[in-house]
Amino acid sequence: MRFATKAIHSGLLPDSATGAIMTPIYQTSTYVQEAVGVNKGFVYSRTDNPTRRALEQNLAALENGKFGLCFASGLSAANTVLNLLSSNDHIILANDLYGGTYRIITKVYQNYQIGFDFVDTTDLSNIRRVIKPNTRILWLETPSNPLLKITDIKQAVSLAKKHNLITVVDNTFATPYLQTPLDFGVDIILQSTTKYLGGHSDIIGGALITNRQDLYEKLKFYQNAVGGVPGPLDCFLILRGTKTLALRMERHCENALAVAKFLHRHPKVSRVYYPGLPSHPGHPLAKKQMHNFGGMVSFEIKSTVAKTKKLVASTKIFALAESLGCVRSLINHPSTMTHASVPPAVRKDIGIKDNLIRLSVGIEDVQDLIDDLKQTFKKL
Numbered sequence: 289m290r291f292a293t294k295a296i297h298s299g300l301l302p303d304s305a306t307g308a309i310m311t312p313i314y315q316t317s318t319y320v321q322e323a324v325g326v327n328k329g330f331v332y333s334r335t336d337n338p339t340r341r342a343l344e345q346n347l348a349a350l351e352n353g354k355f356g357l358c359f360a361s362g363l364s365a366a367n368t369v370l371n372l373l374s375s376n377d378h379i380i381l382a383n384d385l386y387g388g389t390y391r392i393i394t395k396v397y398q399n400y401q402i403g404f405d406f407v408d409t410t411d412l413s414n415i416r417r418v419i420k421p422n423t424r425i426l427w428l429e430t431p432s433n434p435l436l437k438i439t440d441i442k443q444a445v446s447l448a449k450k451h452n453l454i455t456v457v458d459n460t461f462a463t464p465y466l467q468t469p470l471d472f473g474v475d476i477i478l479q480s481t482t483k484y485l486g487g488h489s490d491i492i493g494g495a496l497i498t499n500r501q502d503l504y505e506k507l508k509f510y511q512n513a514v515g516g517v518p519g520p521l522d523c524f525l526i527l528r529g530t531k532t533l534a535l536r537m538e539r540h541c542e543n544a545l546a547v548a549k550f551l552h553r554h555p556k557v558s559r560v561y562y563p564g565l566p567s568h569p570g571h572p573l574a575k576k577q578m579h580n581f582g583g584m585v586s587f588e589i590k591s592t593v594a595k596t597k598k599l600v601a602s603t604k605i606f607a608l609a610e611s612l613g614c615v616r617s618l619i620n621h622p623s624t625m626t627h628a629s630v631p632p633a634v635r636k637d638i639g640i641k642d643n644l645i646r647l648s649v650g651i652e653d654v655q656d657l658i659d660d661l662k663q664t665f666k667k668l
């Protein structure tokens with residue numbers, strides 16, 4: 289089956305009790321057992337729930353994976369991957385990545401004697417330089433948040449395999465519609481389902497997808513043992529979201545490219561970060577490993593920090609808000625919002641400037657989006 293068909297069919301069988309065509313919201317914590325040890329495959333909803341199981345199978349199919357696991361948030365999914373580490377292990381992560389991932393490593397896992405290095409993974413020599421005998425995980429985010437850097441997944445996997453590292457790709461920005469890193473040999477995919485998969489800004493969720501039975505069993509153990517699972521209503525809403533993912537992503541990409549071109553030509557803009565523009569250093573690689581370039585666009589304005597903050601608060605259609613990947617367009621100031629937990633000196637080092645603005649381009653009429661930016665620039 290192809291993507292759009294899998295999105296609507298995978299994991300979704302008519303309900304065996306009623307024939308309901310949509311997987312019901314099994315709003316139950318526990319299941320009646322016929323006798324001790326005799327049950328219908330479900331015992332307790334932290335361990336497994338039919339609505340969650342349908343979503344897990346659906347997401348696994350979309351990422352071309354065998355196994356899916358869902359969590360209460362993207363960070364809860366990230367935490368579960370990090371549960372694979374023991375004290376004195378070491379992890380290498382992309383330096384341009386979601387601020388919450390930076391925070392969980394530096395503020396939580398550091399307390400458990402986990403060593404870490406954040407490097408620019410677009411240059412593999414930076415990864416090679418910090419690999420240690422105790423390195424266990426290589427964590428990539430491509431396209432990255434917020435600078436939309438593109439890492440060569442195939443080459444990174446080949447390097448990681450030589451050193452027996454588990455590779456993780458946070459595929460939230462691309463979604464499985466644009467990129468399926470498991471096809472390149474990646475071990476674990478992370479999704480914040482809060483974003484494009486849910487798509488409507490009405491749930492918080494996360495997922496892990498893998499082809500490896502050994503990793504699935506460990507991660508499944510931690511899912512139940514640590515317990516950060518999503519409720520059935522949230523699973524139902526994400527399942528509703530994935531059915532239209534293909535259509536939404538097409539429009540996100542089309543709108544984002546038009547917005548990026550508009551910004552690229554604008555005299556008040558000093559730099560645009562969008563992998564779909566030929567001026568983006570990752571453009572040739574993005575063309576090779578992605579089907580299209582996504583809905584996220586970042587840019588810097590030729591102005592002060594104060595005016596940058598004013599600009600992000602003066603759009604009418606773009607809402608000033610955290611998060612991304614929903615039908616509605618959002619605007620964000622990374623250095624005071626999504627990446628505020630990254631210390632200023634580290635942000636400077638990575639290149640996240642205080643005049644950087646990040647757009648999550650929604651699926652509205654693109655002319656209204658461009659007109660909104662035009663009226664905002666006029667006030668600058």
Ligand SMILES: Cc1ncc(COP(=O)(O)O)c(C=O)c1O
Nearest residue numbers: 361362363386433460480482493
């Ligand atoms: C790329 C990326 N990964 C992970 C997360 C964390 O997801 P959640 O907010 O669902 O915990 C986010 C949140 O913004 C994100 O942008």
